[in-house]
Amino acid sequence: MSGLIREIxxxxxxxxxxxxxxxxxxVACVSVILGLREIAAQRAVLNxxxxxxxxxxxxxxxxxxxxxxxxxxTFHLTWDSPSDFAFAALGQRDTSPWKHQIRxxxxxxxxxxxxxxxxxxxxxxxxDFAFAAxxxxxxxxxLLLHDLRSAExxxxxxxxxxxxxxxxGSPWFARAALRTGALALCLIAPLWAxxxxxxxxASTLIPASxxxxxxxxxxxxxxVLVDRYGWTSPVxxxxxxxxxxxxxxxxxxxxxxxxxxAVPLPDGGEILLTQREAVNDAWDLPKAATMEPFIxxxxxxxxxxxxxxxxxxxxYYAFQQVGDxxxxxxxxxxxDGRIRRDRLAGSLAWLSPPALAERAMQALxxxxxxxxxxxxxxxxxxxxxxxxxxxxxxxxxxxxxxxSIEQRPQFQGKES
Amino acid sequence: MMIGxxxxxxxxxxxxxxxxxxxxxxxxxxxxxGLTTGLATENAREREVLQAQADDSAVFLEQGEKNPHxxxxxxxxxxxxxxxxxxxxxxxxxxxxxxxxxEAHSRNPAMFRAAEDAPELSRLENFSIxxxxxxxxxxxxxxxxxxxxxxxxxxxxxRQLVGSGASxxxxxxxxxxxxxxxxxxxxxxxxxxxxxxxxxSLSESGFSGGDLVLRGLSLLFVYGLYIVCLTAxxxxxxxxxxxxxxxxxxxLGIWVVTVVGLPRLSASIAEQxxxxxxxxxxxxxxxxxxxxxxxxxxSEDYVAVEREVIERALGRELRVDELDDLEINRGxxxxxxxxxxxxxxxxxAYAELFANYEKQKNLRRMLSVLSPTIALQxxxxxxxxxxxxxxxxxxxxxxxxxxxxxxxxxxxxxLNGAGESFxxxxxxEFWETVPEFDYRPPSVAAAWSESARDLTILLFWGLxxxxxxxxxxxxxxxx
Numbered sequence: 066m067s068g069l070i071r072e073i074x075x076x077x078x079x080x081x082x083x084x085x086x087x088x089x090x091x092v093a094c095v096s097v098i099l100g101l102r103e104i105a106a107q108r109a110v111l112n113x114x115x116x117x118x119x120x121x122x123x124x125x126x127x128x129x130x131x132x133x134x135x136x137x138x139t140f141h142l143t144w145d146s147p148s149d150f151a152f153a154a155l156g157q158r159d160t161s162p163w164k165h166q167i168r169x170x171x172x173x174x175x176x177x178x179x180x181x182x183x184x185x186x187x188x189x190x191x192x193d194f195a196f197a198a199x200x201x202x203x204x205x206x207x208l209l210l211h212d213l214r215s216a217e218x219x220x221x222x223x224x225x226x227x228x229x230x231x232x233x234g235s236p237w238f239a240r241a242a243l244r245t246g247a248l249a250l251c252l253i254a255p256l257w258a259x260x261x262x263x264x265x266x267a268s269t270l271i272p273a274s275x276x277x278x279x280x281x282x283x284x285x286x287x288x289v290l291v292d293r294y295g296w297t298s299p300v301x302x303x304x305x306x307x308x309x310x311x312x313x314x315x316x317x318x319x320x321x322x323x324x325x326x327a328v329p330l331p332d333g334g335e336i337l338l339t340q341r342e343a344v345n346d347a348w349d350l351p352k353a354a355t356m357e358p359f360i361x362x363x364x365x366x367x368x369x370x371x372x373x374x375x376x377x378x379x380x381y382y383a384f385q386q387v388g389d390x391x392x393x394x395x396x397x398x399x400x401d402g403r404i405r406r407d408r409l410a411g412s413l414a415w416l417s418p419p420a421l422a423e424r425a426m427q428a429l430x431x432x433x434x435x436x437x438x439x440x441x442x443x444x445x446x447x448x449x450x451x452x453x454x455x456x457x458x459x460x461x462x463x464x465x466x467x468x469s470i471e472q473r474p475q476f477q478g479k480e481s
Numbered sequence: 482m483m484i485g486x487x488x489x490x491x492x493x494x495x496x497x498x499x500x501x502x503x504x505x506x507x508x509x510x511x512x513x514x515g516l517t518t519g520l521a522t523e524n525a526r527e528r529e530v531l532q533a534q535a536d537d538s539a540v541f542l543e544q545g546e547k548n549p550h551x552x553x554x555x556x557x558x559x560x561x562x563x564x565x566x567x568x569x570x571x572x573x574x575x576x577x578x579x580x581x582x583x584e585a586h587s588r589n590p591a592m593f594r595a596a597e598d599a600p601e602l603s604r605l606e607n608f609s610i611x612x613x614x615x616x617x618x619x620x621x622x623x624x625x626x627x628x629x630x631x632x633x634x635x636x637x638x639x640r641q642l643v644g645s646g647a648s649x650x651x652x653x654x655x656x657x658x659x660x661x662x663x664x665x666x667x668x669x670x671x672x673x674x675x676x677x678x679x680x681x682s683l684s685e686s687g688f689s690g691g692d693l694v695l696r697g698l699s700l701l702f703v704y705g706l707y708i709v710c711l712t713a714x715x716x717x718x719x720x721x722x723x724x725x726x727x728x729x730x731x732x733l734g735i736w737v738v739t740v741v742g743l744p745r746l747s748a749s750i751a752e753q754x755x756x757x758x759x760x761x762x763x764x765x766x767x768x769x770x771x772x773x774x775x776x777x778x779x780s781e782d783y784v785a786v787e788r789e790v791i792e793r794a795l796g797r798e799l800r801v802d803e804l805d806d807l808e809i810n811r812g813x814x815x816x817x818x819x820x821x822x823x824x825x826x827x828x829x830a831y832a833e834l835f836a837n838y839e840k841q842k843n844l845r846r847m848l849s850v851l852s853p854t855i856a857l858q859x860x861x862x863x864x865x866x867x868x869x870x871x872x873x874x875x876x877x878x879x880x881x882x883x884x885x886x887x888x889x890x891x892x893x894x895x896l897n898g899a900g901e902s903f904x905x906x907x908x909x910e911f912w913e914t915v916p917e918f919d920y921r922p923p924s925v926a927a928a929w930s931e932s933a934r935d936l937t938i939l940l941f942w943g944l945x946x947x948x949x950x951x952x953x954x955x956x957x958x959x960x
Contacts, residue, residue: 081727081730084734085734088734088737088738092742095746099749099750099753102753103749103752103753106753106756110759110761110762113762114759114761114762117765142761160576160594162760164759164760164761165761166760166761166764174582177592178590178592178760182752182757182759183748183751183752183757183838183841183869184573184576184577184594184869184872185573185576185748185838185841185842185862185868185869186748186749186751186752186841187573187576188572188573188575188576189744189745189748189858190745190748191745191748191749191752192742192745192746192748192749193749196745200741201737201741201742204733204737204741205737208730208733208734208737212726212730216726219726297726298726298729299500299627299628299725299726299729300500302726302729302730302733303500303504303624306620306733307504307507310507310617310620314608314616315511315608318514318518318608319514321608322518322608325522332529332533333580333592335533335536337558337580337582337592338533338536338537338540338558341555341582342540342555345551345552345554345555348547348548348551349545349547349548349551375904
């Protein structure tokens with residue numbers, strides 16, 4: 066106990082160590098505050114948009130007399146609500162859309178639309194807790210631990226301290242453990258302080274804290290390993306920063322390049338071009354060329370395929386559907402490729418603890434690639450439901466009514 | 482003479498310092514890796530763009546007899562060419578859509594961001610030559626310089642050097658020349674190799690060789706300024722602290738905060754002060770603005786646009802009473818009038834979006850007073866042609882092209898489809914008269930002008946760091 070008190074006193078008198086711990090606390094606090102503000106802003110945007118979506122639904126039957134017009138002119142909001150832990154790891158939410166306004170037209174032309182966020186910031190990345198804990202904190206730990214033994218060696222006290230210690234390595238272990246623990250506390254305390262009032266439960270905060278502790282412990286191990294060589298403080302520091310560069314920058318970069326080369330994806334533009342061609346060609350083709358492939362997929366409407374006018378809405382929406390059907394193999398290959406890339410990244414991330422920790426936090430926050438793909442699938446399912454709602458009305462030529470509009474599918478956001 | 486001797490001594494010390502040489506080797510290796518992966522990625526992307534352009538052109542030209550308005554909905558795709566120095570600094574290329582659908586009635590945003598397909602590991606892994614130079618070059622400078630003064634003082638050789646007649650200023654200058662010189666040699670090799678490869682692979686991207694060389698020189702200049710800042714700050718810290726290890730610790734702390742932390746923090750702050758509009762709100766507002774901007778079809782404003790559209794199509798002025806009697810396709814006239822009226826609202830909406838990006842950039846610029854890395858990032862992307870400004874230029878030119886091709890199709894139906902309403906079909910040879918998108922990217926002069934403030938900030942940083950180093954060197958050097 067007295068040893069611990071001695072080490073605490075020693076730490077309290079080390080101004081450099083206090084500076085690095087102070088920076089860690091500040092960085093963690095700022096990242097949590099910025100993350101909470103970002104998620105609050107995203108929720109506010111969603112609430113506004115959902116309100117507008119409901120308001121527009123209320124007046125639909127007074128605006129349009131034809132189901133074709135209703136389907137053409139009305140947008141349907143879909144969204145991926147941020148989880149209560151998303152503030153800590155914003156993940157894919159700055160590169161992939163988390164809301165879409167879709168219509169009952171061909172989906173492939175709508176689902177890849179990009180958001181209007183500043184691409185510069187997506188490139189740089191957000192200053193979130195995951196960044197602070199997984200990329201900055203190891204550097205701060207290196208600055209804290211790199212000279213525990215080497216400084217004493219330089220000062221000529223190492224042999225004396227080792228000889229008078231109760232066991233080999235104990236003063237260094239206690240000193241390093243205290244500093245590592247203090248750093249972990251500087252990170253985890255703001256996480257809990259911001260997370261609990263923000264709605265993130267202990268069931269998320271505990272595993273997140275474990276990720277932080279394990280990751281910090283890994284870097285402590287690296288510091289111990291380097292320290293064993295008995296180098297001077299500057300050499301230790303250089304080697305440790307080199308290790309950080311290798312594990313946090315070079316290895317992830319190499320993994321990314323390798324995965325992109327190993328798993329090629331269909332060109333996104335090709336999906337759009339093929340779908341656009343299919344939809345556009347339909348205008349000039351005989352109506353049967355559209356209705357036949359449509360009926361193959363929707364045999365229920367086989368008795369309603371006659372198109373006597375130059376333009377009929379049912380035919381228009383049928384060729385939108387056929388446009389999507391045409392690119393299904395490409396679209397599926399694109400999606401499968403993204404899933405394969407993500408799985409490979411998950412396996413290879415074990416080679417880079419910072420990347421592994423970041424992916425773990427994104428998984429806890431539901432802001433990873435898997436969450437993005439799940440949202441995309443939910444949009445597809447909703448779009449399918451919309452079509453199934455409109456087709457009976459379009460093919461049977463039913464009049465627009467308030468009762469019928471009230472039955473229109475409504476996108477359900479996931480529980481946060 | 483004295484400076485020459487100091488330079489010789491410093492070079493010998495660097496040669497003997499295994500760590501500096503080791504890091505130099507690592508930096509060299511990373512630059513080669515960055516260059517090869519950058520070139521491979523950008524060459525593949527360029528091939529994709531050229532192939533996609535060719536496919537798009539073939540499909541459009543071979544559409545046969547077709548109603549021109551139907552064809553205007555099908556329309557063309559504008560593919561953004563790969564910036565020639567994207568292999569040096571890919572900038573926001575992966576984070577902005579690469580293709581714009583030039584559809585009638587709508588100014589569409591760019592689609593398909595490569596970043597969405599990329600495996601997510603860590604955002605720091607955006608690996609490029611620019612990334613290596615920005616993140617790791619400071620470490621090289623720090624390693625070469627942290628012990629320059631403090632180490633000499635600890636060993637007692639500083640006193641000997643001053644005693645042998647070397648003034649503190651000469652001493653600083655010699656050390657400065659060696660450290661900055663080595664870093665600059667690494668930089669020059671990286672820029673020269675990158676520019677040379679880009680020159681060799683210049684194809685149909687629309688960039689000229691001269692422009693590319695000027696871009697390379699501009700990059701050399703701004704990264705050179707960055708090296709000046711780094712070297713001066715390193716020597717300054719080494720001069721002001723008592724021990725070399727304290728200098729190293731402090732310098733690495735500064736690196737963590739200013740190079741790794743602040744660029745990200747500044748982006749998050751800028752996003753929160755000037756939030757980007759979300760796409761749903763952007764389109765809601767744009768649709769509302771389009772509605773508000775459309776005059777009633779009987780109004781004077783509407784008739785004036787009708788007259789302008791017809792005169793432009795006929796290539797002559799209309800007589801006062803001619804408008805109602807003209808033998809034209811009125812449906813096509815309405816389409817073109819709506820295009821002309823909507824252009825203004827679309828352009829205003831996009832101008833506001835890009836103006837907001839600029840506000841965010843300005844806020845980051847203010848924060849670059851705390852970190853020259855932020856100003857350098859802006860300059861590097863601007864000179865490589867991979868910043869938002871370059872994308873805005875492409876977006877504006879694509880919109881001009883959309884206006885031109887939709888107009889060509891509307892005018893064909895208006896002048897040749899009188900009395901046929903939407904049953905009019907353009908002949909197969911008509912599609913060849915629709916202009917191709919011949920995109921000419923902006924020259925480096927535009928990047929110079931747009932990033933003048935970033936350059937001023939970086940210059941200020943360089944001059945301030947040099948002035949501080951020499952002032953403290955002359956007045957505060959403890960031996």
